Amino acid sequence: MILVLGGTGEARELAEALVARGVRVVSSLAGRVARPRLPAGEVRVGGFGGPEGLAAWLRENRVRAVVDATHPFAERIGTNAARAAEATGTPLLRLARPGWQAGPDDVWHWADDLAEAARLLPGLGNRVFLTSGRQGLSAFAHLDDLWFLIRCVDPPGPPLPRHHELVLDRGPYEVAGERALLGRADVLVTKDSGGSLTSAKLTAARELGKPVLLVRRPPRPDTETAETVPEAVEWVLHR
Incomplete structure (x- = not known):
């Protein structure tokens, strides 16, 4: 099983690509949006109870890897994911789209x-x-x-x-x-x-x-990072 911490367009694209390849995916949504766009595969809604709760969930469900594809400003879940992955020895990837870059005509x-x-x-x-x-x-x-x-x-x-x-x-x-x-x-x-x-x-x-x-984006834990969905798919498949 792969856990995708989602809620973003990239998370939905990743879940769809992995499910199409026969990978069991559980996407976790925070539940803050009333009518979220649901991804392919299994979905769970709500928090885990901090890093300890997430670590327990990873162990109980024998999760092979975690992809943190949450919003760039979802700072708490990013920190919790890093701590839980370290505590359980679970491979963790951060799927983070690049920030915007100003052009010459931007103010x-x-x-x-x-x-x-x-x-x-x-x-x-x-x-x-x-x-x-x-x-x-x-x-x-x-x-x-x-x-x-x-x-x-x-x-x-x-x-x-x-x-x-x-x-x-x-x-x-x-x-x-x-x-x-x-x-x-x-x-x-x-x-x-x-x-x-x-x-x-x-x-x-x-x-x-x-x-x-x-x-500006808040700081995130230092972890392996991919900028695109295809990169994240390759990372998961190599797990």
């Missing part, structure tokens, strides 16, 4: 976390297109002088900025639609998620000459 600013992004925002614009996800929106809740166009997959909970409009949508997104939304804002705030699923907003910002405030 990008960087923040180390959402709190720093909130501190930098007042100097970049009064109307904000915020696409950092529904978790962590409280970092912007105190900015009463700014207006936010907030996009999430599922409805966020409080606290939220006083002046805001909520858009519920799921990628992939088209440049034309992103251009229309960004036309209502002065600045785009997002995380450096990488990949093509949500990159249309960066193209739209470039075309409109709008600044982008990106939150």
Whole structure:
């Protein structure tokens, strides 16, 4: 059995490719999205109970290898996976798509976390297109002088900025639609998620000459890493 810590497009692609090759795959989803896109193979939803719980699950299910294909900002599960893999001697691969790279016409600013992004925002614009996800929106809740166009997959909970409009949508997104939304804002705030699923907003910002405030990825444990699904498939098959 191969355990894929998923929730991303790459995780679904990996599960599909492995199942097609006759590999038994269990994909683990955190359960934070109400209607997730389910991958091929077996699926479990919910946490493991920290690194100790994950280690116990790996032993009980005789897992041959783990692929951490979670979102670049899913820092806790990445740490738990590394600790559980080390404790059980289970091979671990991190499937991590590369971060976005600025082009010559991009106007990008960087923040180390959402709190720093909130501190930098007042100097970049009064109307904000915020696409950092529904978790962590409280970092912007105190900015009463700014207006936010907030996009999430599922409805966020409080606290939220006083002046805001909520858009519920799921990628992939088209440049034309992103251009229309960004036309209502002065600045785009997002995380450096990488990949093509949500990159249309960066193209739209470039075309409109709008600044982008990106939150850097949190550090991850040092482990073997693949950048593409085919690389991850080869790694698994060699296990």
